[in-house]
Amino acid sequence: MEQAELQEKIYEFMQKMKGKKKLKEKDIIKHISGETGEDKDVVKKALRAMIDEGRLMYSYGGGASSVEIPSEEYLREKGLIK
Protein backbone atom coordinates (compact mmCIF):
# COMPACT_ATOMS: atom_id res chain seq x y z
CA MET A 1 0.00 0.00 0.00
CA GLU A 2 1.25 3.49 -0.85
CA GLN A 3 2.14 5.69 2.11
CA ALA A 4 -0.47 8.29 1.13
CA GLU A 5 -3.19 5.63 1.08
CA LEU A 6 -2.05 4.33 4.44
CA GLN A 7 -2.11 7.83 5.84
CA GLU A 8 -5.70 8.24 4.67
CA LYS A 9 -6.61 5.05 6.55
CA ILE A 10 -4.91 6.41 9.66
CA TYR A 11 -6.71 9.74 9.34
CA GLU A 12 -10.10 8.06 8.86
CA PHE A 13 -9.49 6.01 11.99
CA MET A 14 -8.47 9.08 13.96
CA GLN A 15 -11.62 10.90 12.84
CA LYS A 16 -13.74 7.94 13.87
CA MET A 17 -12.14 7.79 17.31
CA LYS A 18 -12.15 11.54 17.93
CA GLY A 19 -13.77 12.32 21.27
CA LYS A 20 -14.24 8.65 22.07
CA LYS A 21 -10.85 7.43 23.21
CA LYS A 22 -7.39 8.89 23.75
CA LEU A 23 -5.11 6.90 21.47
CA LYS A 24 -1.43 6.21 22.00
CA GLU A 25 0.83 5.79 18.99
CA LYS A 26 0.88 2.10 19.66
CA ASP A 27 -2.93 1.80 19.65
CA ILE A 28 -3.06 3.41 16.22
CA ILE A 29 -0.21 1.33 14.80
CA LYS A 30 -1.72 -1.89 16.13
CA HIS A 31 -5.18 -1.13 14.73
CA ILE A 32 -4.06 0.02 11.29
CA SER A 33 -1.55 -2.79 10.94
CA GLY A 34 -4.29 -5.28 11.82
CA GLU A 35 -6.75 -3.68 9.41
CA THR A 36 -4.44 -3.30 6.43
CA GLY A 37 -1.98 -6.13 6.99
CA GLU A 38 0.89 -3.66 6.65
CA ASP A 39 3.99 -4.13 8.77
CA LYS A 40 3.91 -2.15 12.04
CA ASP A 41 7.12 -0.32 11.13
CA VAL A 42 5.59 0.85 7.86
CA VAL A 43 2.49 2.13 9.69
CA LYS A 44 4.71 3.81 12.29
CA LYS A 45 6.67 5.58 9.55
CA ALA A 46 3.47 6.82 7.89
CA LEU A 47 2.10 7.99 11.24
CA ARG A 48 5.32 9.80 12.16
CA ALA A 49 5.30 11.60 8.80
CA MET A 50 1.77 12.82 9.53
CA ILE A 51 2.89 14.13 12.93
CA ASP A 52 5.93 15.84 11.42
CA GLU A 53 3.82 17.69 8.86
CA GLY A 54 1.17 18.67 11.44
CA ARG A 55 -1.64 16.51 10.10
CA LEU A 56 -1.68 14.76 13.46
CA MET A 57 -0.17 15.92 16.73
CA TYR A 58 0.96 14.71 20.13
CA SER A 59 -1.31 15.74 22.96
CA TYR A 60 -1.06 15.50 26.71
CA GLY A 61 -3.80 15.25 29.30
CA GLY A 62 -4.45 13.55 32.60
CA GLY A 63 -0.81 12.63 32.94
CA ALA A 64 -0.54 10.65 29.72
CA SER A 65 0.37 11.44 26.13
CA SER A 66 -1.74 10.60 23.09
CA VAL A 67 -2.04 11.37 19.38
CA GLU A 68 -4.86 13.55 18.05
CA ILE A 69 -6.09 15.47 15.05
CA PRO A 70 -4.89 19.04 15.63
CA SER A 71 -7.23 21.92 16.17
CA GLU A 72 -7.27 24.91 13.82
CA GLU A 73 -5.76 26.96 16.64
CA TYR A 74 -2.77 24.63 16.79
CA LEU A 75 -2.27 24.67 13.03
CA ARG A 76 -2.46 28.45 12.99
CA GLU A 77 0.04 28.71 15.84
CA LYS A 78 2.47 26.48 13.96
CA GLY A 79 2.02 28.52 10.77
CA LEU A 80 0.50 25.58 8.90
CA ILE A 81 -2.67 27.49 8.04
CA LYS A 82 -3.47 31.19 7.98
Next chain:
Amino acid sequence: MSGKYKTPMLDELEKGPWPSFVTEIKKAAKKSDMAEDELGQLEKSYNTKRGYWKHGGIVGVLGYGGGVIGRYSSLPEEFPGVAHFHTVRVNQPSGFFYTTKALREICDIWDKYGSGLTNLHGSTGDLVLLGTKTENLEAVFAELSSRGWDLGGSGSAMRTPSCCVGMARCEWANIDTMDLCNELTQYYQDQLHRPAFPYKFKIKISGCACDCVAAIARADLSIIGTWKDSIQINQDEVRKYAEAGLDIQKEIVDMCPTQCMYYNPEDKTLKIADAECNRCMHCIAKMTKALRPGKEKGATLLVGSKAPIVVGSLLSWVIVPFMKLTPPYDDLKELIDKMIEWWDDNAKPRERIGELIEAKGMRAFLEAIGVPPMPQQVKEPRKDPFFFWAESDFKK
Protein backbone atom coordinates in the same frame (compact mmCIF):
# COMPACT_ATOMS: atom_id res chain seq x y z
CA MET B 1 10.40 46.01 39.69
CA SER B 2 7.63 48.47 39.04
CA GLY B 3 6.05 47.72 42.40
CA LYS B 4 2.85 46.59 40.70
CA TYR B 5 2.18 44.14 43.52
CA LYS B 6 2.62 44.40 47.26
CA THR B 7 3.94 41.06 48.48
CA PRO B 8 3.99 41.00 52.30
CA MET B 9 3.51 37.22 52.44
CA LEU B 10 6.30 36.47 49.98
CA ASP B 11 8.57 39.03 51.66
CA GLU B 12 8.59 36.75 54.71
CA LEU B 13 10.34 34.14 52.59
CA GLU B 14 13.27 36.46 52.01
CA LYS B 15 14.13 36.54 55.70
CA GLY B 16 16.68 34.17 57.22
CA PRO B 17 20.10 32.98 56.15
CA TRP B 18 19.23 31.12 52.95
CA PRO B 19 18.99 32.30 49.34
CA SER B 20 15.35 32.99 48.52
CA PHE B 21 13.45 32.15 45.36
CA VAL B 22 11.32 35.24 46.05
CA THR B 23 14.40 37.46 45.81
CA GLU B 24 15.26 35.87 42.47
CA ILE B 25 11.73 36.32 41.08
CA LYS B 26 11.80 39.95 42.20
CA LYS B 27 15.09 40.46 40.34
CA ALA B 28 13.59 38.91 37.21
CA ALA B 29 10.45 41.05 37.64
CA LYS B 30 12.54 44.20 37.11
CA LYS B 31 12.93 43.18 33.47
CA SER B 32 10.02 40.84 32.79
CA ASP B 33 6.25 41.35 32.96
CA MET B 34 5.88 37.59 33.13
CA ALA B 35 8.04 37.33 36.24
CA GLU B 36 6.20 40.28 37.77
CA ASP B 37 2.77 38.70 37.26
CA GLU B 38 4.18 35.40 38.54
CA LEU B 39 5.02 37.27 41.74
CA GLY B 40 1.53 38.75 41.94
CA GLN B 41 -0.21 35.45 41.37
CA LEU B 42 2.00 33.69 43.91
CA GLU B 43 1.23 36.30 46.56
CA LYS B 44 -2.46 35.77 45.88
CA SER B 45 -1.98 32.01 46.27
CA TYR B 46 -0.34 32.51 49.66
CA ASN B 47 -3.23 34.72 50.74
CA THR B 48 -6.04 32.50 49.52
CA LYS B 49 -4.22 29.18 50.08
CA ARG B 50 -5.11 28.16 46.52
CA GLY B 51 -3.07 27.38 43.45
CA TYR B 52 -3.98 29.14 40.22
CA TRP B 53 -2.07 27.03 37.71
CA LYS B 54 -3.69 24.88 35.08
CA HIS B 55 -1.52 22.05 33.90
CA GLY B 56 -1.20 20.20 30.61
CA GLY B 57 -2.90 21.01 27.36
CA ILE B 58 -1.61 20.96 23.87
CA VAL B 59 1.66 22.78 23.63
CA GLY B 60 4.89 21.66 22.08
CA VAL B 61 7.09 22.01 19.08
CA LEU B 62 6.27 20.47 15.74
CA GLY B 63 7.19 16.79 15.54
CA TYR B 64 8.06 16.48 19.22
CA GLY B 65 5.64 15.11 21.81
CA GLY B 66 7.64 16.18 24.82
CA GLY B 67 9.95 18.79 26.23
CA VAL B 68 7.33 21.46 26.83
CA ILE B 69 4.95 21.37 29.77
CA GLY B 70 1.87 23.51 29.39
CA ARG B 71 1.12 25.90 32.24
CA TYR B 72 -1.71 28.41 32.18
CA SER B 73 -2.98 30.80 34.80
CA SER B 74 -6.59 30.32 35.79
CA LEU B 75 -6.69 34.10 36.36
CA PRO B 76 -5.43 35.35 32.97
CA GLU B 77 -7.29 38.66 33.15
CA GLU B 78 -5.91 39.50 36.55
CA PHE B 79 -2.38 38.28 35.71
CA PRO B 80 -2.00 38.54 31.91
CA GLY B 81 1.75 38.07 32.03
CA VAL B 82 1.29 34.48 33.16
CA ALA B 83 -1.76 33.65 31.03
CA HIS B 84 0.71 31.29 29.34
CA PHE B 85 3.64 30.26 31.48
CA HIS B 86 4.94 27.09 29.84
CA THR B 87 7.97 25.20 31.04
CA VAL B 88 10.69 24.17 28.59
CA ARG B 89 12.86 21.21 29.53
CA VAL B 90 16.32 21.25 28.01
CA ASN B 91 18.32 18.01 27.94
CA GLN B 92 21.19 18.57 30.36
CA PRO B 93 24.74 17.40 29.61
CA SER B 94 25.83 14.23 31.42
CA GLY B 95 26.89 15.03 34.97
CA PHE B 96 25.47 18.58 34.70
CA PHE B 97 28.70 20.11 33.42
CA TYR B 98 28.46 23.47 31.64
CA THR B 99 30.85 26.12 30.51
CA THR B 100 29.97 29.64 31.62
CA LYS B 101 29.56 30.46 27.93
CA ALA B 102 26.91 27.77 27.54
CA LEU B 103 25.01 29.03 30.57
CA ARG B 104 25.13 32.63 29.30
CA GLU B 105 23.82 31.42 25.96
CA ILE B 106 20.86 29.70 27.63
CA CYS B 107 20.17 32.73 29.81
CA ASP B 108 20.25 35.10 26.84
CA ILE B 109 17.78 32.92 24.94
CA TRP B 110 15.51 32.78 27.96
CA ASP B 111 15.67 36.51 28.63
CA LYS B 112 14.61 36.99 25.01
CA TYR B 113 11.75 34.50 24.85
CA GLY B 114 10.80 33.66 28.42
CA SER B 115 10.38 35.02 31.92
CA GLY B 116 14.11 34.90 32.70
CA LEU B 117 13.45 32.38 35.46
CA THR B 118 15.22 29.03 35.40
CA ASN B 119 15.42 25.98 37.61
CA LEU B 120 18.71 24.07 37.61
CA HIS B 121 17.87 21.29 37.65
CA GLY B 122 14.40 19.75 37.67
CA SER B 123 13.96 16.46 39.49
CA THR B 124 14.11 14.63 36.16
CA GLY B 125 17.53 16.19 35.63
CA ASP B 126 16.70 18.57 32.81
CA LEU B 127 17.73 22.18 32.74
CA VAL B 128 14.34 23.81 33.28
CA LEU B 129 13.31 27.11 31.75
CA LEU B 130 10.23 28.51 33.48
CA GLY B 131 7.57 30.54 31.77
CA THR B 132 7.08 31.30 28.11
CA LYS B 133 4.17 31.90 25.75
CA THR B 134 2.81 29.43 23.23
CA GLU B 135 3.77 31.65 20.29
CA ASN B 136 7.41 31.69 21.42
CA LEU B 137 7.89 27.92 21.57
CA GLU B 138 9.04 27.29 18.01
CA ALA B 139 11.44 30.24 18.19
CA VAL B 140 12.94 29.05 21.48
CA PHE B 141 13.37 25.57 20.06
CA ALA B 142 14.98 26.89 16.88
CA GLU B 143 17.45 29.01 18.86
CA LEU B 144 18.28 26.19 21.26
CA SER B 145 18.76 23.58 18.54
CA SER B 146 20.85 25.90 16.37
CA ARG B 147 23.31 26.02 19.27
CA GLY B 148 23.36 22.26 19.79
CA TRP B 149 20.82 21.99 22.59
CA ASP B 150 17.84 19.68 22.49
CA LEU B 151 14.63 19.36 24.48
CA GLY B 152 14.30 16.76 27.21
CA GLY B 153 11.52 14.26 27.77
CA SER B 154 8.05 14.75 29.21
CA GLY B 155 4.71 12.96 29.13
CA SER B 156 4.44 9.22 28.51
CA ALA B 157 7.95 8.89 27.20
CA MET B 158 11.50 7.98 28.02
CA ARG B 159 12.52 10.81 30.31
CA THR B 160 15.90 12.44 29.93
CA PRO B 161 18.40 10.01 31.47
CA SER B 162 20.54 11.60 34.18
CA CYS B 163 23.66 10.65 36.09
CA CYS B 164 26.03 11.73 38.83
CA VAL B 165 29.36 13.41 38.06
CA GLY B 166 30.97 9.98 37.87
CA MET B 167 34.59 9.56 36.93
CA ALA B 168 34.90 13.24 36.04
CA ARG B 169 34.87 14.26 39.68
CA CYS B 170 34.61 11.22 41.92
CA GLU B 171 37.11 8.58 42.90
CA TRP B 172 34.35 6.12 43.87
CA ALA B 173 32.67 5.88 40.49
CA ASN B 174 32.56 2.19 39.65
CA ILE B 175 31.20 2.86 36.18
CA ASP B 176 31.58 5.65 33.66
CA THR B 177 28.20 7.17 34.45
CA MET B 178 28.60 10.10 32.07
CA ASP B 179 29.43 7.95 29.07
CA LEU B 180 26.60 5.55 29.83
CA CYS B 181 24.13 8.40 30.32
CA ASN B 182 25.11 9.96 27.02
CA GLU B 183 24.97 6.61 25.23
CA LEU B 184 21.47 5.82 26.54
CA THR B 185 20.28 9.36 25.76
CA GLN B 186 21.40 8.94 22.14
CA TYR B 187 20.03 5.40 21.86
CA TYR B 188 16.58 6.37 23.13
CA GLN B 189 16.20 9.64 21.18
CA ASP B 190 13.06 8.45 19.43
CA GLN B 191 11.38 7.27 22.65
CA LEU B 192 12.46 10.49 24.36
CA HIS B 193 10.89 12.87 21.86
CA ARG B 194 7.89 10.85 20.74
CA PRO B 195 5.82 9.62 23.65
CA ALA B 196 4.62 6.09 22.93
CA PHE B 197 4.77 4.45 26.36
CA PRO B 198 1.94 3.82 28.85
CA TYR B 199 3.52 6.40 31.15
CA LYS B 200 6.89 7.91 32.01
CA PHE B 201 10.09 5.84 32.18
CA LYS B 202 13.09 7.27 33.99
CA ILE B 203 16.69 6.06 33.95
CA LYS B 204 19.14 7.40 36.51
CA ILE B 205 22.75 6.35 36.89
CA SER B 206 24.90 6.60 40.00
CA GLY B 207 28.53 5.60 40.13
CA CYS B 208 28.26 4.03 43.59
CA ALA B 209 25.75 3.28 46.33
CA CYS B 210 26.09 6.80 47.78
CA ASP B 211 23.66 7.39 44.92
CA CYS B 212 24.12 11.14 44.40
CA VAL B 213 21.26 11.30 41.85
CA ALA B 214 18.92 9.34 44.17
CA ALA B 215 18.39 6.75 41.45
CA ILE B 216 17.01 4.20 43.89
CA ALA B 217 14.13 6.48 44.85
CA ARG B 218 13.33 8.22 41.58
CA ALA B 219 14.04 6.04 38.59
CA ASP B 220 12.09 3.26 36.93
CA LEU B 221 15.51 1.86 36.11
CA SER B 222 18.23 2.66 38.65
CA ILE B 223 21.75 1.79 37.50
CA ILE B 224 24.09 1.92 40.48
CA GLY B 225 27.82 1.27 40.25
CA THR B 226 29.20 -1.48 42.45
CA TRP B 227 31.98 -4.07 42.63
CA LYS B 228 32.07 -7.83 42.81
CA ASP B 229 35.27 -8.67 44.66
CA SER B 230 36.56 -7.47 48.03
CA ILE B 231 36.82 -3.97 49.47
CA GLN B 232 40.44 -2.84 49.30
CA ILE B 233 41.82 -2.20 52.80
CA ASN B 234 44.89 -0.22 53.73
CA GLN B 235 45.55 -1.30 57.34
CA ASP B 236 48.14 1.47 57.90
CA GLU B 237 45.48 4.05 57.14
CA VAL B 238 42.96 2.21 59.35
CA ARG B 239 45.45 2.58 62.19
CA LYS B 240 45.88 6.29 61.45
CA TYR B 241 42.11 6.83 61.61
CA ALA B 242 42.03 5.08 65.00
CA GLU B 243 44.96 7.12 66.30
CA ALA B 244 43.31 10.31 65.07
CA GLY B 245 40.31 9.55 67.29
CA LEU B 246 37.78 7.86 64.99
CA ASP B 247 35.74 5.36 67.02
CA ILE B 248 35.89 2.61 64.40
CA GLN B 249 33.78 0.19 66.42
CA LYS B 250 30.96 2.69 66.96
CA GLU B 251 31.07 4.72 63.75
CA ILE B 252 31.94 2.02 61.26
CA VAL B 253 31.47 -1.54 62.51
CA ASP B 254 28.27 -1.03 64.55
CA MET B 255 26.71 0.97 61.72
CA CYS B 256 27.40 -1.61 59.04
CA PRO B 257 23.94 -2.75 57.86
CA THR B 258 25.05 -6.34 57.30
CA GLN B 259 27.35 -6.52 60.33
CA CYS B 260 30.07 -7.94 58.13
CA MET B 261 33.01 -6.10 59.77
CA TYR B 262 35.27 -6.89 62.68
CA TYR B 263 37.62 -4.38 64.30
CA ASN B 264 40.45 -5.45 66.56
CA PRO B 265 41.27 -2.54 68.91
CA GLU B 266 44.47 -4.29 70.07
CA ASP B 267 46.30 -4.11 66.77
CA LYS B 268 43.90 -1.56 65.19
CA THR B 269 43.06 -3.72 62.19
CA LEU B 270 39.80 -4.09 60.32
CA LYS B 271 38.47 -7.26 58.70
CA ILE B 272 35.53 -7.51 56.30
CA ALA B 273 33.53 -10.60 55.40
CA ASP B 274 32.98 -9.51 51.81
CA ALA B 275 30.51 -12.32 51.07
CA GLU B 276 28.13 -10.69 53.56
CA CYS B 277 28.77 -7.11 52.44
CA ASN B 278 25.96 -5.41 50.50
CA ARG B 279 28.25 -2.69 49.05
CA CYS B 280 26.39 0.15 50.78
CA MET B 281 29.48 2.44 50.78
CA HIS B 282 29.04 3.53 54.44
CA CYS B 283 32.47 2.39 55.61
CA ILE B 284 34.22 3.58 52.45
CA ALA B 285 32.63 7.01 52.69
CA LYS B 286 33.68 7.31 56.34
CA MET B 287 37.26 6.05 55.94
CA THR B 288 38.18 7.37 52.52
CA LYS B 289 41.91 6.84 52.86
CA ALA B 290 41.69 3.35 54.33
CA LEU B 291 39.00 1.71 52.24
CA ARG B 292 38.26 1.63 48.54
CA PRO B 293 35.77 -0.24 46.34
CA GLY B 294 37.00 -3.54 44.87
CA LYS B 295 38.65 -3.83 41.49
CA GLU B 296 36.05 -5.88 39.58
CA LYS B 297 33.62 -3.11 38.77
CA GLY B 298 30.17 -2.98 37.22
CA ALA B 299 26.63 -2.04 38.19
CA THR B 300 23.55 -3.30 39.96
CA LEU B 301 20.31 -2.81 38.05
CA LEU B 302 17.22 -2.03 40.07
CA VAL B 303 13.72 -1.46 38.76
CA GLY B 304 10.54 0.25 39.82
CA SER B 305 10.94 3.32 42.01
CA LYS B 306 8.51 6.18 41.72
CA ALA B 307 6.91 9.04 43.63
CA PRO B 308 3.34 8.65 44.89
CA ILE B 309 1.28 9.91 41.93
CA VAL B 310 -1.23 7.19 41.10
CA VAL B 311 -0.50 4.81 43.98
CA GLY B 312 2.09 4.95 46.77
CA SER B 313 5.79 5.56 46.39
CA LEU B 314 8.15 2.69 45.66
CA LEU B 315 11.89 2.14 45.92
CA SER B 316 13.72 0.30 43.17
CA TRP B 317 14.17 -3.43 43.50
CA VAL B 318 17.34 -5.37 42.61
CA ILE B 319 16.86 -7.26 39.36
CA VAL B 320 20.43 -7.82 38.20
CA PRO B 321 22.89 -7.87 41.12
CA PHE B 322 25.97 -7.37 38.96
CA MET B 323 26.49 -6.50 35.32
CA LYS B 324 29.75 -5.54 33.65
CA LEU B 325 29.18 -2.32 31.77
CA THR B 326 31.44 -1.63 28.83
CA PRO B 327 30.71 0.50 25.75
CA PRO B 328 28.58 0.26 23.68
CA TYR B 329 26.53 -1.37 26.46
CA ASP B 330 24.63 -3.68 24.09
CA ASP B 331 23.68 -6.19 26.84
CA LEU B 332 22.20 -3.41 28.93
CA LYS B 333 20.29 -1.87 26.02
CA GLU B 334 18.88 -5.26 25.07
CA LEU B 335 17.70 -5.82 28.64
CA ILE B 336 16.12 -2.37 28.92
CA ASP B 337 14.33 -2.94 25.60
CA LYS B 338 12.86 -6.18 26.96
CA MET B 339 11.71 -4.45 30.17
CA ILE B 340 10.03 -1.68 28.20
CA GLU B 341 8.41 -4.11 25.77
CA TRP B 342 6.85 -6.14 28.60
CA TRP B 343 5.67 -3.01 30.36
CA ASP B 344 4.31 -1.48 27.14
CA ASP B 345 2.43 -4.68 26.29
CA ASN B 346 0.87 -5.12 29.73
CA ALA B 347 0.47 -1.79 31.48
CA LYS B 348 -2.70 0.24 31.78
CA PRO B 349 -2.42 3.94 30.90
CA ARG B 350 -0.50 5.81 33.63
CA GLU B 351 0.88 2.62 35.18
CA ARG B 352 4.59 2.68 35.99
CA ILE B 353 6.72 -0.41 35.56
CA GLY B 354 7.11 -0.86 39.34
CA GLU B 355 3.34 -0.85 39.77
CA LEU B 356 2.95 -3.38 36.97
CA ILE B 357 5.50 -5.70 38.61
CA GLU B 358 3.50 -5.46 41.84
CA ALA B 359 0.30 -6.25 39.95
CA LYS B 360 1.59 -9.06 37.73
CA GLY B 361 4.28 -10.45 39.99
CA MET B 362 8.03 -10.66 39.79
CA ARG B 363 7.85 -14.07 38.14
CA ALA B 364 6.08 -12.71 35.06
CA PHE B 365 8.55 -9.85 34.81
CA LEU B 366 11.66 -11.98 35.19
CA GLU B 367 10.39 -14.51 32.65
CA ALA B 368 9.66 -11.76 30.15
CA ILE B 369 13.10 -10.21 30.41
CA GLY B 370 14.93 -13.56 30.61
CA VAL B 371 16.62 -12.99 33.96
CA PRO B 372 16.70 -16.00 36.32
CA PRO B 373 15.48 -15.63 39.92
CA MET B 374 18.40 -14.94 42.27
CA PRO B 375 18.72 -14.59 46.06
CA GLN B 376 19.84 -10.95 45.70
CA GLN B 377 16.42 -10.12 44.25
CA VAL B 378 14.65 -10.99 47.50
CA LYS B 379 13.50 -7.64 48.81
CA GLU B 380 12.50 -8.59 52.32
CA PRO B 381 14.36 -11.74 53.37
CA ARG B 382 12.47 -14.19 55.57
CA LYS B 383 9.27 -12.16 55.26
CA ASP B 384 7.64 -12.90 51.95
CA PRO B 385 8.37 -15.34 49.18
CA PHE B 386 8.70 -13.14 46.13
CA PHE B 387 8.81 -15.83 43.48
CA PHE B 388 5.89 -18.19 43.14
CA TRP B 389 6.75 -21.48 41.51
CA ALA B 390 4.46 -22.83 38.82
CA GLU B 391 3.45 -26.46 38.50
CA SER B 392 5.65 -26.74 35.40
CA ASP B 393 8.74 -25.95 37.46
CA PHE B 394 8.61 -29.25 39.33
CA LYS B 395 9.91 -32.53 37.94
CA LYS B 396 7.43 -35.32 38.54
